[in-house]
Amino acid sequence: MIYQHLKQRNEHNPHAIAIIKETEEIPNQAMVSEVDHLIRNFQKFGLDKVTPLAIVLQKSEVIWAAIIAASHLEISVMLVDPHLKEEEMQKIMTMYQTDYVLREINSKAIDSLGYNEWYELSCFEHVFLIGNIGEHAACWNEYLKPEVNQSHLVFLTSGSTKIPSAVVKKMESFMLDGKRIGEALGIVPEDRILCATPTYHIYGTICGCFVPFLCGASVSFTGAYVLPSSLEKKIDKQACNILMAVPAHYKMLVEHVHKPLDQIRIALSATSPLQDDLMLTCKEKLNLSIQNIYGSSEAGVVSIQRNPQSIGEATNVGVPVDGVDVMLDETSPFEFDGKTVYEVLIKSDSLAKGYLRKEEVDDSGYVVEDGWWRTGDLAYLSKENELHLVGRLNITINVNGKKVNPYEIEEVLSQHPAIEDSVVVGEHDPIRGEMAVAYVVVKNHITEAELLEYCRAKLSDFKVPRRIEFRDDLPKTAAGKVRRKEVR
Incomplete structure (x- = not known):
């Protein structure tokens, strides 16, 4: 095919x-x-x-x-x-x-x-x-x-252990995903796409290979690790007008590029949450209106942010693409930043067939019931019926029976001018069950006490990290995702 x-x-x-x-x-x-x-x-x-x-x-x-x-x-x-x-x-x-x-x-x-x-x-x-x-x-x-x-394409993705799970998908499902993204974004043969994500990652494979291929467009690839000057040079020299990247790339561009990237008509971001302030700065400094694309190795593309009025909302991942159904499990609500959120369920003909089964790997998270897959993602719907993605069910921290979303704490930490990067994980606590612990990379000197005081002013007491540790860097995948299980 x-x-x-x-x-x-x-x-x-x-x-x-x-x-x-x-x-x-x-x-x-x-x-x-x-x-x-x-x-x-x-x-x-x-x-x-x-x-x-x-x-x-x-x-x-x-x-x-x-x-x-x-x-x-x-x-x-x-x-x-x-x-x-x-x-x-x-x-x-x-x-x-x-x-x-x-x-x-x-x-x-x-x-x-x-x-x-x-x-x-x-x-x-x-x-x-x-x-x-x-x-x-x-x-x-x-x-x-x-x-x-x-035939199948198999992608390695982080699972509940340090051993990667091997997700198995039919080749045909990638054709469907590529077509859906191309149609949703209106990509045409005259477009020149810069794919800044590696093609051994599913985002790079779908958006860097199948999308331009099915739309008749041209594509330029970068390596897995690229300097902001190289991205700027490629955009300019190769006349690229679509950028497919991850939050780390946009962060680099904001910090090192000093002129608007006016020729970019579509800027996509995926793999991990964008911060509100980064989206705003990209718009103000680079004239980039970043659109979130939501998907996973198991599901392929799920939704794309397309409403111009909602661009700039970091949690907003838009409405589902054609051929994909989304449902929220309202039987198990969670609280996030004053809102009630639910687990996302997905039905799509692009769902994975399963995993390569190994005893060492826990594949219990991939269960499809009546065609619906429980993603483990937490979200809510806006008045405009757009999906807002706020966290993960399996990384939720249980503090004395209260569910704490680490993304909410990371969002607060990211707004502090001294913080370069952060990740929050749950650790066992004999009294509370679990407690939140933050690992941070700083740009400027700051003490743990100062950061904890800052968090107390922004968060409910049970959400405040019980400990903050400083790191030179955080372990990440080539696609820019923090490897949460490796930070401890």
Whole structure:
């Protein structure tokens, strides 16, 4: 399905630009040529619908070409962060072992993974390594059925333990998500998209690959870690008019870019909450009206903030896109900042099929009942029927039976001029059950006592952190999410 669409796009306009690189622009016909080259080599090396492939690469255009080639051959693909430490990489590749892996060429990778056979493979004038690392792990078997014409994309996402869960989604669901986002935002072939998020993250895959691909637009990729000057340069030099980024990127742009980014007509943000003051500063300083997009690895895209009157409201994630139903579970209310909020339930044909099942990984959070998935997200509906996302059910802190949303405390801390970054987690307390503990990165000197006094002036007593610890930085994913379970 994906490959056929690429061929149709090429037949319609072979010279239209698919991918924008630093020194060249790749037209549709060159993209088809690279994908065809990968298809021939995947077949030559023995890959098929029962031999899943792990892609561990940095170059987004190669990842995208490999996904298209694999989908044509009905090969299931697992995307892995190439910046993982080798020990982490080995653990993941052992737990969720695939038959083949596509990686950068280096001897350390060959030695550590114990390849049975390996070959050099070129794509977009770069040479990579594709290796046979043995028989896939048993957790793949329920998704590898020769008689079924279907392949999957697998994403690693943080779960209730430090071991990532492997979310399994049908290739077709990404086509649906890409189409829905493109239609909701009115993206057209003349648009030039800058995707600042890595394509091994689901936000980068959907918005950086499938959206421009299905809309006939062009896309420019950045690396996982990018300087604000590089973003500004790409926007200007490559004439990009759509920016798909995460809060960390917008924070960098506000601090380091000194002229309005007037050419950006759509600025999307996802993966973690934006602060109100950051959205306001982006508008005032950079002329960016940031629109929140809400989704997850399990659900794909859920909603997009599209109402111009509500842009600037950090919690506002808009109304559901076509084909996605949202319901709030009003049987279990929670209190947040004076409002009653509820768990979000989602029904969509883009829902994941499940996880690669391992005993070490808790997949109990993915339960679909009568087509509805409990997300664990907490939200309320505004008068305009727009969804406001305020926190997570499974990170709610239970203080003497009172539910504390850590996002509310983080919002207060973020407004203090001395705070650079913060995260709040619950820790066991023998008297209260749990207590809130804040971990902060500061820009200017401030004491714990001063911060606690500030919190007491802004929060109810039971919400005030019982302890504040200072850190040089906070552990984050490549997409900018704080790894809450690793801060302690």
